[in-house]
Amino acid sequence: MSTNTPENRSNRKLLISGLLVVLISINGILIYMNYQKAEKTEEQAEIIKVKDVELENQIKIYEALKADFERQSQELSAMGLANDSLEAQIATINSDLQELRGFRKRSYSLADQRRFRDRASAFEKQLQEKDQEIARLKEDNEVLFTENTDLKTTQTRLSDSLTTMRSTNAELNQQVRLASRLETQRINVNIINQRGKEKDDADNEYRAKQVDKIRIDFKLAKNDVAKQEPKTVYMRMIEPDGAALYNLTTGSGMFQIDGEDMYYTAKRDFVFDNTQQELSFTYNKNAEYKKGQHTVELYTDGFLIGKTTFVLK
Template sequence: MEDQNSSEQPDYLKPKKNRTPVFIVITFLLLAAIVFFYYQNQQLEEERAQQQQEISNTYLKLDSVSNELEIRIQTIKELGGNIDTLEALKTQLEADKKQLLVDAQYQRGQITKLNNRVDGYKELLLLKDEEIEQLKVLNEQLSEENTTLKVEKNQLNQTVQQLEQNKQELASKVAVASRLEIEDMRINAINDNGKERDGGEYRNRHIEQLKIQFTVVENEIAPIEGKELLLRVIAPDGNVLFDVTRGSGSFTFENREMFYTAKQEILYDRNSQLVTFLYNKGSEYAVGQHKVEVYTDDYLMGKGSFMVK
């Protein structure tokens, strides 16, 4: 029993174990882990920075292509070309730009595809540049044709205007040429005994009636139709002899109202025709020269005069 008790010694009397190697190993492992995680984190940071730079570069490429595409769209639109396909591509391109900025998963999977698509867009822009040049040439041709057509149209309008003017002038000439004229106007006085005097100068006692006779000249251009002849006897004071009870009235000449002394209707058949007016004033005539005018269709056919002593 004593031997057994003597062999068991207290812990503080036992010799201590050497733990230094274990501590060194643990320390080394910790340092190695720290270095490993540091370099791994550094590598991840570099990869993220590189990826962000790629995203930024890709976005700038897409934005540049979008701007160039918009220029082509506006140019082709102004030249009258079809822009439906380009507008659809621009819509897709803007969607790609937006998704590239907000979707990380999309970023990782699409950068290469988008860069390849940018190259395709650039080739498309080159093709559209060729189309634009063709459209410019076509528009220049159309512009020249339009200019030619405008010149021809202006010339045609001038010709039409000239023809219309000639037509109006011809119509005016025909209208003037178709006017009736009178000649050989004779103004005689008939007294109360029926004796007729001529010569153009009469005393009041010799004038019971005025006999005004003239010939309507032949005119092959004038239409065959009824004509109303208006006779105006104008006293020395400028007043027209006027009596409604004896058939006097008024008419319009050169936009003003005028009075006539008597009227007579005839049927004109383009041949010369003798016309006679008999006018009974019913009172004495003023002393002096009297004028006689004959109108139809608002124009003057002819005139004469007589003297009362």
Template sequence: MENNNSVVKAGLVLALAIAGFFGFLYFQEKQNVDEKSREIELKTSEIIQTNFRLDSIARELDIKISELAALGGRIDELEAIRKNLETDKRNLMHTNSVNMQEYQEKIKAYEKIIRQKEVEIEKLRAENEQLTGINKELNRTNASLKDSNDELQRQKMALADTVNLYAESNKQLNEKVTIGAALRPVNYLVTAINRKGKERDGDEFKSKRVDRIKVSFKLAENPLTKKEPKTIYMRLLEPTGNVIADMALGSGTFLFGGKETVYTAKQTVTYTNNLQTVDFVYDRDKKYEKGQYKVELYAEGFRVGQTTFVIK
């Protein structure tokens, strides 16, 4: 039970440490340039994954210690390894410079030890079964082992509670990583196109010179974003706040925040992580009224960007 309490306390400390760590990341993301933010997000993802693997190994070690103790095996070596693992976990979360390659080697070493102990445990079990068949005294020992197994089940239930705690924390962290991997439109450019095809860039246009509107932007580099097809939805809002939409011109609806949302136009692009340019050209069949228009961009369940322009 002391080991279980330690695991639960360690989980609480870890949850607080991760919450503080992401508070720091959030502050840094507001202060630093995009490149620094991406480096932090990538490093954080590596630390989270490594820490989760260490937690899994810790639970396996606890189980092996309990099993060895129940079978009469030596547990001093595993207990020492368990303490070293806790030290590695603390260093991972509190050391400024973390050598991830070193931690990968540590994880491989821990997993190898667990496999070796599994063989040892199976051997001890086989010996106990043989001795049980020929010795009545060991039959009484088996009754004691049953009690120990009951205790082990209770320990497993306690460990399961700890696993659920870590799973919830990991879910929250995965949600933050998902947000960090969202598309990031940058370098917006709005262009007015007249009937003759002449283009004019800017943020203010005369109504009589606007036949089509082109919205261009680049997709920022982000190593967390998968290189795969991405569907981008564009909503063009009038000064009144109404969405400009015409189903005959390709408008439709998509789910955002659990609700059906009308979009003006959409297109699917394959993200290449090289500041690729995306263009939306919208040909409206009526005059643009005077006022400020807003362009909103959505992708993968997030509103990823917006810009405005004025019709005079």
């Protein structure tokens, strides 16, 4: 039977105190470990949050890079320049964007962050260099555009001057052509009967039955502008019905006046020498002449140079 001695009571107190100390220590350790665990969890959550923010920022940087490279591609296309290298850059950035967006579902490590930051820096450097190149190209294009505009303006002025010169030359040529037109000083119409005798009437009126041939004499006026050269004079004898006498067997044919075809009755060649030379036609119809007023027209170098009429009764 144990005795409840003072010594035993003292030992029990010491044991209880020791147990309490141990329990308190264990509890403190557990509280500290729980605190550490919670702190670590919060730290990991913060790290994950920071990584997510970094990832989204990196995605935005790549999207901005893509937009800038697409802008450069459009600017080069607008200048008509090839942009294959930029298209390759855009394809690479699209591939990187796809990889970055994939990290939303898996771990985005520090190594990944460094890798994409370095790649983004390289892209930004390339972007800056390409912007400088495009700026130089734009300046060159502006210079070329200005030079081309000046050249076109000069060409337009030269073309206008040439047109004006041609117009002036054409006007001068026309004036010279008009000034060099020959003219007749007089035209006489005589008839030749079947016996070969000529008859001249001041009124140019003759009996149709007496006419075998018709002789037309004319004198050319002086013209110092006209070239002294071989020429051809065409004679049209127009009957009362308005038709020109025309017979291939007697030398008739066709010529042009102001772009229109006209029949001539006879023609002859001569050399104009500006001496008021006299020329003549003798025409034989080889048929009876119509009664009424006949008209004689003379043409040289495309101009009517003389005209007269006579009447057959």
